[in-house]
Amino acid sequence: xxxxxxxxxxxxxxxxxxxxxxxxPISGHATLYWYQQILGQGPKLLIQFQNNGVVDDSQxxxxxxxxxxxKGVDSTLKIQPAKLEDSAVYLCxxxxxxxxxxxxxxxxTVV
Amino acid sequence: xxxxxxxxxxxxxxEGASLELRCNYSYGATPYLFWYVQSPGQGLQLLLKYFSGxxxxxxxxxxxxxxxxxxxxxxxxxxxxHWSDAAEYFCAVSPAYSGAGSYQLTFGKGTKLSVIP
Numbered sequence: 001x002x003x004x005x006x007x008x009x010x011x012x013x014x015x016x017x018x019x020x021x022x023x024x025p026i027s028g029h030a031t032l033y034w035y036q037q038i039l040g041q042g043p044k045l046l047i048q049f050q051n052n053g054v055v056d057d058s059q060x061x062x063x064x065x066x067x068x069x070x071k072g073v074d075s076t077l078k079i080q081p082a083k084l085e086d087s088a089v090y091l092c093x094x095x096x097x098x099x100x101x102x103x104x105x106x107x108x109t110v111v
Numbered sequence: 112x113x114x115x116x117x118x119x120x121x122x123x124x125x126e127g128a129s130l131e132l133r134c135n136y137s138y139g140a141t142p143y144l145f146w147y148v149q150s151p152g153q154g155l156q157l158l159l160k161y162f163s164g165x166x167x168x169x170x171x172x173x174x175x176x177x178x179x180x181x182x183x184x185x186x187x188x189x190x191x192x193h194w195s196d197a198a199e200y201f202c203a204v205s206p207a208y209s210g211a212g213s214y215q216l217t218f219g220k221g222t223k224l225s226v227i228p
Contacts, residue, residue: 040220042218043201098205101157104154105153
């Protein structure tokens, strides 16, 4: 069974630039999550999708972050404009119900 | 709101020694409990989970964890550590109900494990 795929693996941008991350979940998983993991901390939930609808985006900084899940499958997370404090690993996870399966993440460095 | 505390930021053990990583949670009811492991540059891999029933759960790679309701704890143990166990370990909780916002994970800050050969 293929795992959760994320791209790119690494990204370096200057502050105020925009960036997008892509996630392809495990086939058949209805729930998709985006987490932000800042160095030295545990992952923090940004947004949760159920199929192509948003279940919870209460912790997403909506002034600069946006996310969508196309046709209930792939998802993209965008940051525009990026700030220095957005430097982190962005993890995508998918779940059939309870257990979440994580991708390898995208490491973003904002300089 | 739920929270997870992992009191040890960094633990160093010798190869072959036993290991216990501590995890305490704060939640209104008994949540679902998880331990994940993260190797450098990798995503999170599930080691084990507790939903209900037997409070001692077995996981992959020889790990086990014990749920203690009275102490709100879910400590991870391994009787003999291998050098390949060096990684960061995260305890996590999620609400034990279905519905909107269900099963979202709240993570602790992690414990980094170093293993001396």
